[in-house]
Amino acid sequence: xxxxxxxxxxxxxxxxxxxxxxxxxxxxxxxxxxxxxxxxxxxxxxxxxxxxxxxxxxxxxxxxxxxxxxxxxxxxxxxxxxxxxxxxxxxxxxxxxxxxxxxxxxxxxxxxxxxxxxxxxxxxxxxxxxxxxxxxxxxxxxxxxxxxxxxxxxxxxxxxxxxxxxxxxxxxxxxxxxxxxxxxxxxxxxxxxxxxxxxxxxxxxxxxxxxxxxxxxxxxxxxxxxxxxxxxxxxxxxxxxxxxxxxxxxxxxxxxxxxxxxxxxxxxxxxxxxxxxxxxxxxxxxxxxxxxxxxxxxxxxxxxxxxxxxxxxxxxxxxxxxxxxxxxxxxxxxxxx
Amino acid sequence: xxxxxxxxxxxxxxxxxxxxxxxxxxxxxxxxxxxxxxxxxxxxxxxxxxxxxxxxxxxxxxxxxxxxxxxxxxxxxxxxxxxxxxxxxxxxxxxxxxxxxxxxxxxxxxxxxxxxxxxxxxxxxxxxxxxxxxxxxxxxxxxxxxxxxxxxxxxxxxxxxxxxxxxxxxxxxxxxxxxxxxxxxxxxxxxxxxxxxxxxxxxxxxxxxxxxxxxxxxxxxxxxxxxxxxxxxxxxxxxxxxxxxxxxxxxxxxxxxxxxxxxxxxxxxxxxxxxxxxxxxxxxxxxxxxxxxxxxxxxxxxxxxxxxxxxxxxxxxxxxxxxxxxxxxxxxxxxxx
Numbered sequence: 001x002x003x004x005x006x007x008x009x010x011x012x013x014x015x016x017x018x019x020x021x022x023x024x025x026x027x028x029x030x031x032x033x034x035x036x037x038x039x040x041x042x043x044x045x046x047x048x049x050x051x052x053x054x055x056x057x058x059x060x061x062x063x064x065x066x067x068x069x070x071x072x073x074x075x076x077x078x079x080x081x082x083x084x085x086x087x088x089x090x091x092x093x094x095x096x097x098x099x100x101x102x103x104x105x106x107x108x109x110x111x112x113x114x115x116x117x118x119x120x121x122x123x124x125x126x127x128x129x130x131x132x133x134x135x136x137x138x139x140x141x142x143x144x145x146x147x148x149x150x151x152x153x154x155x156x157x158x159x160x161x162x163x164x165x166x167x168x169x170x171x172x173x174x175x176x177x178x179x180x181x182x183x184x185x186x187x188x189x190x191x192x193x194x195x196x197x198x199x200x201x202x203x204x205x206x207x208x209x210x211x212x213x214x215x216x217x218x219x220x221x222x223x224x225x226x227x228x229x230x231x232x233x234x235x236x237x238x239x240x241x242x243x244x245x246x247x248x249x250x251x252x253x254x255x256x257x258x259x260x261x262x263x264x265x266x267x268x269x270x271x272x273x274x275x276x277x278x279x280x281x282x283x284x285x286x287x288x289x290x291x292x293x294x295x296x297x298x299x300x301x302x303x304x305x306x307x308x309x310x311x312x313x314x315x316x317x318x319x320x321x322x323x324x325x326x327x328x329x330x331x332x333x334x335x336x337x
Numbered sequence: 338x339x340x341x342x343x344x345x346x347x348x349x350x351x352x353x354x355x356x357x358x359x360x361x362x363x364x365x366x367x368x369x370x371x372x373x374x375x376x377x378x379x380x381x382x383x384x385x386x387x388x389x390x391x392x393x394x395x396x397x398x399x400x401x402x403x404x405x406x407x408x409x410x411x412x413x414x415x416x417x418x419x420x421x422x423x424x425x426x427x428x429x430x431x432x433x434x435x436x437x438x439x440x441x442x443x444x445x446x447x448x449x450x451x452x453x454x455x456x457x458x459x460x461x462x463x464x465x466x467x468x469x470x471x472x473x474x475x476x477x478x479x480x481x482x483x484x485x486x487x488x489x490x491x492x493x494x495x496x497x498x499x500x501x502x503x504x505x506x507x508x509x510x511x512x513x514x515x516x517x518x519x520x521x522x523x524x525x526x527x528x529x530x531x532x533x534x535x536x537x538x539x540x541x542x543x544x545x546x547x548x549x550x551x552x553x554x555x556x557x558x559x560x561x562x563x564x565x566x567x568x569x570x571x572x573x574x575x576x577x578x579x580x581x582x583x584x585x586x587x588x589x590x591x592x593x594x595x596x597x598x599x600x601x602x603x604x605x606x607x608x609x610x611x612x613x614x615x616x617x618x619x620x621x622x623x624x625x626x627x628x629x630x631x632x633x634x635x636x637x638x639x640x641x642x643x644x645x646x647x648x649x650x651x652x653x654x655x656x657x658x659x660x661x662x663x664x665x666x667x668x669x670x671x672x673x674x
Contacts (some may be wrong), residue, residue: 009343028627029646066364068521070422085662093649117456132581132589133581133584133585144518147518147525147526147527148526179570179571181481181484181565181566181570181573184405188484188566189484189485189564190484190485192566211573212571212573212574212576212577212578213573213574213576213580214577215574215577216577216578216581217577217580217581217584227526228518229518229525229526229529229567230566230567230570232518233367233518233549233567233570233574234549234570234571234573234574235514235574236518236550237549237550237552237570237571237572237574237575237578238547238574238575238577238578238581239549239550239578240549240550240551240553240554240575240578241553241574241575241576241577241579241580241581241582242578242579242582243550243554243578244469244470244553244554244575244578244579245579245582245583245610246582247470247554247576248470248606248608248609248610249472249603249606250577252606252609253606256605256606258602258603258605259602259603259605259606261599261603262598262599262600262602262603262606263602263603264599264601265595265596265599265600266586266595266596266599268593268595268596268598269585269586269589269590269599271584271591272585273585273586288584315534335486
């Protein structure tokens with residue numbers, strides 16, 4: 001399997017991302033193609049005791065799409081960027097998957113433009129796996145690809161999320177919840193009200209509304225569906241809540257001797273919390289519904305995060321997810337219930 | 338000043354809420370009217386060493402609107418409930434403010450029905466003061482009164498939030514931010530895009546977009562504006578993030594001796610965090626834009642929370658907030674900028 005990594009567009013320098021790619025390649029026996037400045041990549045490979053060759057290839061590019069570039073325009077105006085050349089390599093079948101920590105809007109626009117959408121799917125969606133207090137992650141889709149949605153879009157996010165849960169995470173009978181402001185039926189805005197009806201009438205394993213404060217403590221369902229605006233706000237608000245508590249702890253620990261002593265005993269606990277809940281550094285978010293395996297890593301991704309994003313891509317390729325999507329709702333016969 | 342407390346509709350029994358009301362009355366020299374079952378209230382007053390009389394009155398009611406009652410129907414079908422009788426007393430000028438830990442939808446419907454809207458305000462909104470890591474709260478409006486909004490509604494939430502910040506919290510030059518999924522202009526869904534333009538062209542002290550993960554750690558503005566669906570999700574997601582961390586800590590502390598020891602030293606730190614961030618138990622959320630001072634306390638409110646909700650109502654009455662609202666945008670001349 002060959003996975004391409006766009007090493008130019010993240011917050012970390014290319015050598016950091018190359019080292020993550022090399023680690024992933026060695027550990028998982030993958031061929032990795034690095035898109036970016038060839039000199040920088042070559043140097044970074046040498047630093048990792050790796051040689052450019054069949055396992056670690058270079059796709060040279062001369063342009064870079066920056067985080068603050070306007071998405072659609074940058075796709076048009078930077079055809080020789082690592083992002084666009086990488087997506088073309090994916091379209092042409094030179095690689096099996098594309099991983100980038102770059103500008104989300106540009107990756108989205110570039111993917112739709114280069115790869116096209118899966119025929120049955122009206123809108124692509126970004127899926128995030130959020131760590132929870134249980135052993136398993138909870139999947140949230142869409143977290144930012146579409147700010148204005150119709151009920152049919154949400155129903156297809158549900159389809160993609162449930163199919164991802166079944167085929168990639170291997171949950172035999174995944175459950176779907178609709179993110180809402182109350183548990184009862186009839187709550188919410190017009191979009192979720194209509195989506196509720198569609199999901200209830202459909203074949204997907206829909207179980208009802210779920211509320212934001214239960215997601216990571218109780219993990220009420222396997223897949224949570226929402227529009228991209230609400231999903232993005234929800235994701236960032238959870239992050240804000242987590243960092244508020246850890247921020248307050250830190251501040252008091254710096255200030256009070258007793259607290260400092262206590263923190264010493266809690267070092268491992270703090271480490272576990274950081275590791276479990278710092279989802280922004282963790283893994284990558286698959287862009288689902290386009291004709292190719294595209295994984296968006298967080299802009300702040302370091303080597304570890306890129307290695308983990310590559311693994312997200314690998315699992316999606318292995319599961320043959322896109323073939324399952326193109327079955328549409330037919331992939332959820334009576335056994336979906 | 339006379340403030341009415343609906344003691345029948347919360348999760349806690351009436352005697353708990355009566356004791357909060359008595360404390361508030363004594364501390365702030367307020368007359369408190371308790372709406373509910375007269376026998377229960379009389380007994381509760383005796384238990385607080387208080388006598389029914391001019392300072393602590395009883396408004397007897399025979400019906401109760403429950404948390405899961407359908408809002409609009411319950412307003413119609415339970416005219417002798419503590420909630421509806423209380424709102425009528427407010428309408429008739431018998432009391433200066435109404436405080437209830439009951440069914441939010443019923444309080445909202447009952448308020449619009451009994452009190453009517455302020456002429457300049459197209460939709461009422463619920464405002465919440467969220468504690469932050471700074472010394473001051475951040476105000477968020479709307480957190481659940483309106484699930485489907487127009488840009489004009491959001492602009493009026495901004496007007497009410499900014500006026501509340503200036504007149505009640507006494508922030509001389511409050512700033513307003515629009516809750517969005519990115520800091521840059523042009524981000525977001527159609528609703529926030531259009532609202533951005535309206536706010537930018539208007540007189541209110543609008544400073545731009547704010548993101549959910551910054552709200553309680555950085556407090557980027559005084560007032561955050563959003564539609565009620567998004568605001569409610571944001572509020573609950575922050576709560577979910579906070580409780581995930583505290584839940585993980587608790588679990589590890591129960592399991593590991595070293596962590597238990599550490600927690601002992603951190604007892605005060607945990608107490609401070611709980612006190613600072615447990616906003617759902619704290620104070621009350623003013624329903625702004627109706628012709629009367631209405632404060633919605635959390636359903637789980639105990640005596641302390643009710644006392645604090647009464648104080649929120651008292652401050653709003655003292656500030657004469659509704660008169661300021663009826664000035665509309667005229668209240669924000671050039672000095673708003």
